[in-house]
Amino acid sequence: MESTSTLSDRSPFKNQSIRVAVRIRPIIPIDGIHSYSLIDCVPEKQLVILKAEDSRGQNRQFSFDAVFDSNTNxxxxxxxxxxxxxxxxxxxxxxxxxxxxxxxxxxKTYTMEGFRYRPSNSRLDSGPRFRSxxxxxxNSTSPDNFGIIPRCLENLFALIDKDKDRTYCVSCTFVQIYKELVYDLLSPAAVLPDHLFVQLNAAYGSGNLRSGSSPAPPSSTPFPSAPSPSMTxxxxxxxxxxxxxxxxxxxVECSSASAALHAYKVGVSGKAMRSHGMNASSSRSHALFTLKVKVSPRDCPHAFVEGRLALVDLAxxxxxxxxxxxRGRDGRGRSTEASGWKKEEDVQGRDNSSKxxxxxxxxxxxxxxKSLxxxxxxxxxxxxxxxxxxxISQEKEEDDDDFFTDDDDGNDGNDGNGDEDEDDDDDDDDGDK
Known part of the structure; x- marks a missing residue:
């Protein structure tokens, strides 16, 4: 039986294994002062319209399972x-x-996580393991801006708390795929400076994270522009x-939504990020946050089923x-200087546009x-x-996608959020990832 059999009659996705929702984002400063949208949508008909650039062309329209305009919160x-x-x-x-x-x-990252980003002040934000x-x-992220992943955690544990007939054990993993290699974002070596990693091992032992502990993320954490060379x-x-x-x-075992969100923030703090001409805060890796939910009847704890939810923010x-x-988002040489994010020196306080x-x-x-x-x-x-x-065919092409396929196979319910080029931030976001 497929998981989609549990979808309510009101869901637009009932009886579908794969479905696609598209969100249109408004024009934002990084698009440039001369930018305009060629995207329109009709949410009630689940249509996205690509408008012709001039009177000689024709509009094209595409249908999806759900469509959200730029005003959708x-x-x-x-x-x-x-x-x-x-x-x-x-x-x-x-x-x-x-x-x-x-x-x-x-x-994409705004939709999935919703956290705010800012340029790094290297004197304040740098650390032994991190490059600015x-x-x-x-701290400056309002809960109203939380994206799909934080909301999934809150709603998942709300469902668990309401169920008095079954017991649950929830655990999470968080990895990133960077240049076709997979790195653990919850490993102490990945998220802590060397001296703190040594202190953590001395205090708790090297395996403690497996039973639920995780280092506390600071309120504002600099990202490495790439995984540390010492990471395996x-x-x-x-x-x-x-x-x-x-x-x-x-x-990491999670006993509450706050514990799961805590682990998620730890991993977010270690993602590979960089700024460039098209994006002030660009994810340089695919980030996979996975929840496993072990469910047992209270009167028969040895009988259990295990659900799994993979939450993926693709680069x-x-x-x-x-x-x-x-050159700007449209590739036609339109200036992006109005946004203040044209070169990496604007973000990192120095010129990183070297060869x-x-x-x-x-x-x-x-x-x-390649992976996409x-x-x-x-x-x-x-x-x-x-x-x-x-x-699904078991043809093997790339390890990255074998890992994705394990979640996407056969009896899963899958929801893809497609983000249009003119899409998916709100006006006070810094230009998404």
Missing amino acids: QDDIFDQSGVPELLRSVVDGYGATIFAYGQTGSG GPVVDF PLRLRWDAAQGFHLENVYA GCERVDRIIGG GNDVSLKQESVAIN FTLRKVITALAARSAQGRG
Whole structure:
């Protein structure tokens, strides 16, 4: 039985295994003072319209499972995109995946997490392990701006607290895929400076995070522009019992929504981030936050089912000439100076537009686009086989997408948030990731 069988009759996604919701974001300062939108939408008809650039062209329209205009707030995105129904299926022991897909700067990270970002002050924000980069400011983020992931945590534990007939054990993992390698965002070595990591081991022992402890994220944490060279990537394994899984990944037990949010913030603080010509706070990796929910009847604790929810913030597809050349979002040379984010020196307090930094950006962009291209083929195969009532092909192309496929296979409910190029921030966001 598919998890979609638990969706309510009111859900626009009932009886669908894969569905796509599109959110349009407004024009923001980084788009440039001469930018205008070629996107229109008709939410009640689930249509997105791509307007012709001149009178000689024709409008094109595309239909989706749900469409949200630029005035839609975070609360409505969560409630109306089918996420609450997916959560109910997870606590019943099914699997689900929610991911955001779109061009860099289209608003994926704002939709998924909703935290505010600011330029780094290297004198205040730098640390022994971190290179100065875009900074998350948890304290200045209003709960009203929380995205899908924080809201999932709150609503998941609300469902658990209401259920008096079953017991639950919730754990989470958080990893990023950077340049086709997987790194653990909850490992103490990943999130703590060297001297604090030593203190943590001395106080708690090296394995304590597995039973639920995690280092406290500061209110404002500088991101590494790339994983620390001392970090060891995780190895992807497969066996008949577990399918594709990561070897020795840290799993943090969470007894409440606040504990789960705490772990999530720790991981967010370690993501690979960078600024470039198209995006002030650009995710340079795919971030996968996964919740496992073990459910047992109170009168029979040895009998259990396990639900899983994968929450994925994908890095955005990019054009290398735009992110390095700083030509603006439309690629036609329109100035982005009005936003104050044209060059990396604006973000990091120094000129990082050197040849070496350009090479690093290009390498990241190639890896991002390669993995997104492969993922696109996986999703296409899933959709085709779902329509035919068949399972997903087990063809292997790339480890990254094997890991995604393990959540997206067969009996899961999957919700993709597609972010249009003119899309998915609100006006007071800094230009999304």
